[in-house]
Amino acid sequence: MEERNELVQKLKGELIDALNLEEIDPEGIGTDESLFGAEGLGLDSIDALEIILLLDRNYGIKIKNPAEGKEIFKTVGTIADYILAHKAE
Amino acid sequence: MAGEWEGKSRGGGTGYRIFIYVIRHLGVRAAYALMSLVVIYFIPFSPKGTAAVWRYSRRILGYGLLRSACFVYRNYYSFGQNLVDRAAISGGLQGRYRFKFENEDSLRAFLDKKEGCVIMGAHVGSWEAGAPFFMEYGRELNIVMYDNEHEAIKKVRKSNERLFPGFKVIPVNKDSLGHVFLITEALERGEAVCFQGDRYVNEDRLLGGVLLGHEASFPLGPYLLAAKLGAPVVFYFAMREAPMTYRFIFRQAAPVFGRSAPEKLLSQFTSLLDEILRRHPEQWFNFYDFWNLKQHGREIERKA
Numbered sequence: 213m214e215e216r217n218e219l220v221q222k223l224k225g226e227l228i229d230a231l232n233l234e235e236i237d238p239e240g241i242g243t244d245e246s247l248f249g250a251e252g253l254g255l256d257s258i259d260a261l262e263i264i265l266l267l268d269r270n271y272g273i274k275i276k277n278p279a280e281g282k283e284i285f286k287t288v289g290t291i292a293d294y295i296l297a298h299k300a301e
Numbered sequence: 302m303a304g305e306w307e308g309k310s311r312g313g314g315t316g317y318r319i320f321i322y323v324i325r326h327l328g329v330r331a332a333y334a335l336m337s338l339v340v341i342y343f344i345p346f347s348p349k350g351t352a353a354v355w356r357y358s359r360r361i362l363g364y365g366l367l368r369s370a371c372f373v374y375r376n377y378y379s380f381g382q383n384l385v386d387r388a389a390i391s392g393g394l395q396g397r398y399r400f401k402f403e404n405e406d407s408l409r410a411f412l413d414k415k416e417g418c419v420i421m422g423a424h425v426g427s428w429e430a431g432a433p434f435f436m437e438y439g440r441e442l443n444i445v446m447y448d449n450e451h452e453a454i455k456k457v458r459k460s461n462e463r464l465f466p467g468f469k470v471i472p473v474n475k476d477s478l479g480h481v482f483l484i485t486e487a488l489e490r491g492e493a494v495c496f497q498g499d500r501y502v503n504e505d506r507l508l509g510g511v512l513l514g515h516e517a518s519f520p521l522g523p524y525l526l527a528a529k530l531g532a533p534v535v536f537y538f539a540m541r542e543a544p545m546t547y548r549f550i551f552r553q554a555a556p557v558f559g560r561s562a563p564e565k566l567l568s569q570f571t572s573l574l575d576e577i578l579r580r581h582p583e584q585w586f587n588f589y590d591f592w593n594l595k596q597h598g599r600e601i602e603r604k605a
Contacts, residue, residue, distance in 0.1 A: 248478060253358060257473075258506050258522055260481045265529055276489065278482040 219292045243289040338380035350588035379583040387429040395433045399546040407507030419527040419534045423499040424586045426540040441492040494524035528562035
């Protein structure tokens with residue numbers, strides 16, 4: 213659980229850097245807050261590209277399946293869970 | 302919003318079906334003749350499109366009143382001819398056409414590498430005319446299309462499977478993420494992903510550029526994606542030079558780096574597009590206020 217919390221915090225910082233979310237600090241992003249769509253952070257497909265690149269660059273993870281990708285990219289928490297699951301493999 | 306394309310392409314499902322029928326039963330030249338009449342209808346009954354062509358002629362090309370009146374017809378008719386040609390070529394009649402190539406050798410060498418690449422075009426000429434050339438390589442092509450364009454094409458494909466053989470369509474919806482995964486996956490597989498680099502649906506994500514000496518907005522997505530993924534980019538245009546004659550123009554983009562890489566890529570794109578449009582101004586097929594001239598006109602009036 214501690215490992216997940218650390219990863220979530222790290223991810224929030226990385227997202228802020230990659231997406232140029234200068235007006236938001238890590239505490240401003242809820243772990244279970246929607247990243248995309250009208251509710252939540254309101255990210256769009258350009259941001260999704262940045263997250264795909266971030267995961268590849270920092271964690272060696274490539275997400276190819278669109279259906280799977282949508283689920284993984286729901287929240288910072290789901291991204292962290294996916295990274296941890298892949299680490300376990 | 303004024304200059305934004307509304308997501309619908311002229312010449313959708315019904316138009317394609319009519320021309321396919323005429324081409325098959327009466328021939329390409331008969332379809333041209335029919336088109337020369339059909340376009341007269343569009344001039345008054347497509348007022349937004351006609352107004353856009355008029356502004357393009359008067360303000361961008363700098364034509365006079367009489368020349369602009371003729372140009373409106375010429376622009377519509379040219380679009381109609383391209384529509385006929387793309388249906389005929391996709392329907393297997395490419396043997397009746399003459400194709401010329403510009404920078405063909407460099408493109409062949411490039412495609413033979415079998416690396417993922419981005420092919421960037423625009424709504425000029427008829428990019429579908431090049432389908433037989435790309436199919437020659439057996440290369441998988443992924444065409445990125447906005448949802449409404451895709452829906453129109455899908456309806457036609459149901460009744461005519463010979464259209465767009467082998468092409469895969471990646472539908473783009475600005476509220477969905479699916480296309481981003483499909484595009485990155487296609488590039489990973491070593492396939493080509495084709496974008497039209499001139500239209501946008503998301504007004505929050507734009508790149509500013511200059512085309513034909515006037516500022517305009519372009520979609521950020523294709524340029525950012527190509528730059529970020531480091532995918533090689535080839536600009537591709539198929540221009541109608543004479544009846545049933547097309548010139549395929551290919552140019553590999555110089556590699557771009559740094560934070561302004563998307564802008565640098567766009568600059569290369571607009572530079573080539575500019576060159577092509579000066580040769581073929583009538584083959585500009587964006588029938589909306591691309592340069593946002595209506596809004597700029599109001600601003601000029603207010604300042605005066």
